[in-house]
Amino acid sequence: MNQASAFYYPNRMGRVILESMEEVVGRNGLNAVFNLAGRSDLIGNYPALDSKLDFSFTTVSGLLTQLENAYGPRGGRGLAIRIGRVVFKYGMREFGSQMGLTETAFRLLPLGAKIRMGGQALADLFNKESDQRVHIEEQDGKLLWVIERCPMCWERHTDDVVCHLAVGLLQESLYWLSGGKIFNVEETLCIAKGDATCTIEIDQTPLA
Numbered sequence: 001m002n003q004a005s006a007f008y009y010p011n012r013m014g015r016v017i018l019e020s021m022e023e024v025v026g027r028n029g030l031n032a033v034f035n036l037a038g039r040s041d042l043i044g045n046y047p048a049l050d051s052k053l054d055f056s057f058t059t060v061s062g063l064l065t066q067l068e069n070a071y072g073p074r075g076g077r078g079l080a081i082r083i084g085r086v087v088f089k090y091g092m093r094e095f096g097s098q099m100g101l102t103e104t105a106f107r108l109l110p111l112g113a114k115i116r117m118g119g120q121a122l123a124d125l126f127n128k129e130s131d132q133r134v135h136i137e138e139q140d141g142k143l144l145w146v147i148e149r150c151p152m153c154w155e156r157h158t159d160d161v162v163c164h165l166a167v168g169l170l171q172e173s174l175y176w177l178s179g180g181k182i183f184n185v186e187e188t189l190c191i192a193k194g195d196a197t198c199t200i201e202i203d204q205t206p207l208a
Contacts, residue, residue, distance in 0.1 A: 007057045007131035007149060011047035012094055014055025017165075018046050020086035021063070024079055029070075036066035049094070051129065057151035064152055064165060077164045084168020088176065091169075099125055101177075111178055115204055118177045119143055119170075145170060145200040153192035161190035163198045170200060181206035 009017075022030045034042050039059065047055055068076030096102045099121040109117065116136070123134040123145070132151055137144040145166070152163040167185050174183040184203040189195035 007151070007154070008053035009055040009057070009060065009130045009132070009151060010051040011054050012049045012051065013091075013130060014047045014059070015049060016087055016090045016094060017055075017060065017063075017083075018042065020083045020090055021067075023086050024082045025067075025071075033063055033066045033070055036070060037062040039063070053131065057131070057154040060151040061154035061156055064162070065156060068162075080164035081168035081171070084165040084170075085172035086168075087165065088169050088172035092176070095125055095129075111181075112204060114177045115143060115174065115202075118173060119145065119202075122173060141204060143202040143204055145202060147191075147198040147200075150191055150198045153190055153198060156192040158190070158192040160193060161187040161198075162192050163187050163190060163200070166198070167200060170202060174202065174206075178206060183207060 018030070021033070025033070031040075031043050034040055037059075039062065064076075064080060067079060070076070071079055092101070100106055101118060101121060106114065106117065116138075119136050123136055126132040126134050130151075131149065132147065133149040134145065134147050137146055147163070147166065150163060150166075152165050156162060164187070167187055171183070171185050174185065175181065183206050185200060187198065187200045189197055189199040191198050
């Protein structure tokens with residue numbers, strides 16, 4: 001059960017994250033991160049594919065922190081972005097039909113509508129299935145992905161933005177939604193460095 005100070009992802013979201021980490025850093029690399037994070041209990045013991053809210057924000061944040069400690073800030077950032085891209089791929093397998101993103105009617109929408117509706121569908125998924133809280137805003141031609149309660153930087157205190165997994169997730173979602181176009185995606189605010197929200201800005205015009 002949730003406590004006032006404890007928030008969770010459902011187990012199947014946790015499993016998607018761990019499987020994505022394993023694909024990017026390898027099993028041995030991930031086991032090393034587990035050990036650094038004091039979570040050796042997860043070695044060979046990933047969460048079940050169910051909707052129980054048992055995968056804590058503390059675990060998510062702790063693993064991403066130790067990923068940076070193991071590979072350095074720059075290396076950890078690059079790996080977290082890659083992990084986020086794989087999370088979207090695996091997440092579509094688990095949640096795609098639930099979000100309605102695989103329906104023909106959605107696929108035939110104009111690009112701008114797909115970006116806005118796809119972003120909202122993704123936000124709705126997190127808001128409904130997990131303790132993460134997200135909303136979408138539009139500002140100066142950009143779509144803002146605003147995380148009000150964030151597992152990636154939970155209880156962290158840093159000098160720079162650190163929610164790189166979310167950036168990778170959004171990069172890959174835009175690549176998929178647009179049929180292979182590249183968009184500029186940048187985190188500009190982060191709760192870990194004292195901001196009120198973790199805010200990721202998305203240019204709605206593709207770079208390529």
